[in-house]
Amino acid sequence: MTNEEIKEYISSLAPAATYDETGEWLNILVEPTALKPLMANLRTGKMQMNYLFCVTCVDFKTHLTMVYHLSATTHRQSIVIKANVNRDTPVIETVCDIWRTAEFLEREVFEMFGVQFTNHPDLRKLILEDDFKGFPLRKDFEDPINMIKL
Amino acid sequence: MELKEKIAGNEPFPGIVHETPGGGIVVSTFDSVINWARSNSLWPLSFATSCCGIEMMSTASAKYDFSRFGFEVARASPRQADVIIIAGTIVNKMAPVLKRLYDQMADPKYVIAMGACAISGGPFFYNTYSVVKGADHIIPVDVYIPGCPPRPEALLHSLISLQEKIKLGMTREQIRGEFKV
Numbered sequence: 001m002t003n004e005e006i007k008e009y010i011s012s013l014a015p016a017a018t019y020d021e022t023g024e025w026l027n028i029l030v031e032p033t034a035l036k037p038l039m040a041n042l043r044t045g046k047m048q049m050n051y052l053f054c055v056t057c058v059d060f061k062t063h064l065t066m067v068y069h070l071s072a073t074t075h076r077q078s079i080v081i082k083a084n085v086n087r088d089t090p091v092i093e094t095v096c097d098i099w100r101t102a103e104f105l106e107r108e109v110f111e112m113f114g115v116q117f118t119n120h121p122d123l124r125k126l127i128l129e130d131d132f133k134g135f136p137l138r139k140d141f142e143d144p145i146n147m148i149k150l
Numbered sequence: 151m152e153l154k155e156k157i158a159g160n161e162p163f164p165g166i167v168h169e170t171p172g173g174g175i176v177v178s179t180f181d182s183v184i185n186w187a188r189s190n191s192l193w194p195l196s197f198a199t200s201c202c203g204i205e206m207m208s209t210a211s212a213k214y215d216f217s218r219f220g221f222e223v224a225r226a227s228p229r230q231a232d233v234i235i236i237a238g239t240i241v242n243k244m245a246p247v248l249k250r251l252y253d254q255m256a257d258p259k260y261v262i263a264m265g266a267c268a269i270s271g272g273p274f275f276y277n278t279y280s281v282v283k284g285a286d287h288i289i290p291v292d293v294y295i296p297g298c299p300p301r302p303e304a305l306l307h308s309l310i311s312l313q314e315k316i317k318l319g320m321t322r323e324q325i326r327g328e329f330k331v
Contacts, residue, residue: 128280129243136279143279 001047001077009047014038025069025080032066032083036093039068039081043098048072049079052095055105057113059139064090064113085115094120112137164317181319188232188258189220189316192309195231196224197251199238202265202299206237209302221309228254233312235305236291239267239275240282252289258323260316262308263291266298273298290322 001009003026010017014034020027030038042049054069068081085092094117096102106117107126114135117123125132134141164186165178194216198206209216210224217223225231228251240248252259263285266272271283285291292315295308315321319328 127243134279141279 001075006047006077006079010038013041023080025078027080027082029082029084032085032092035066035081035083036095039095039098042070042081047077048074050074052099052101052105053078055095055102055109057109057115057137059087059113059137061087061139063087064115066092066109066115068095090115091118092116093118096120111135114138182317185317185319185324189313191220191222192232192260192312192316193230194221194224195228195234195251195255196226197234197237197248199236199240199244200267202237202267205299205302205305206235206264209305214302214306216306216309219306219309219313228252229256231255232258233260233262234289235262235264236268236285237264237299239272240285240288241280242282243280245282245288248285249288258321260293260312260321260323261285261289261291262293262295262312264295264305264308265300266296269294269296292321 003021006026007019007028010028014030016031016034017038018029020029041047049070049072051071051073052068053071054067056067058065058067063084064087066083066085069078070081071078083092090113092115094102094106096106096117097119103120103122104126106115106120107122107124109115110117110120110123111125111128111132112135124130128136134143136143163176163178164182165176168175168177198204208214210221221233228234232255234252234255236248252261263269267275267281268285268291271278271281275281282288293308293312295304297304300308312321316324319325
């Protein structure tokens, strides 16, 4: 599938999607509400995106952007799905019922950025201590005890 | 003798030989003989948390071979080790493990902080939520080696420096022992 065909296909599923082809992969920005049905279709539909190889998040200070890297091992194709979420109350639907690997990846995003994944079966911290305060990968994270101010 | 000269001197055996007919008598002090013996048999703990560990392995291998100086073999158990070489970054979650390993080592025990991470948190991680800013926040360190990572020669130098320090009775533990009643 060429990028144009992918764009056409995704626009038919999520009309509000916008595209960015400057990077290595095709970037698709969708509405957070449209994310879940689109993701389900990408896995089971003709795109066959059977491998979610990265889930992360970016703090742009005005908002957070969820980033999902998907790959189709049969078609040897990778795309990136993004969705902006509110920074004060970041909530997004989980995708771990579509790709089981997302369970751990989302737990990591949860502890590092504080994004709440609705319907996640076990949303606990993954690596940090249970009593860790704050979200260390957010731009405004400050730790007066361990940090060295430059 | 000046301390610096003493370190550079590296006496082969502490003591004076009094020649007597048919042999001789060695006159020395218990402390210096014990320190001499201990300094020449320092078995390190195999403990490496990042890339400094690779240099440590190189130092242990045939090309550099720290066995030549008495660091015979790296032990996998802290109960059989005399010296712990902190080779790598110590993260907050590793800190209690390091403390426990140190506590499990039998006295006398010595600590070498190898590389920038073990000295101060490191050149990459100095502003991270997860890294301990120097292993000496957790356990007392006898010898520091700068470098990222230090070359095997630097590690050998620090190991020999530790031996000198033990012979002179100047490691933290020995000094602490002096003041114990």
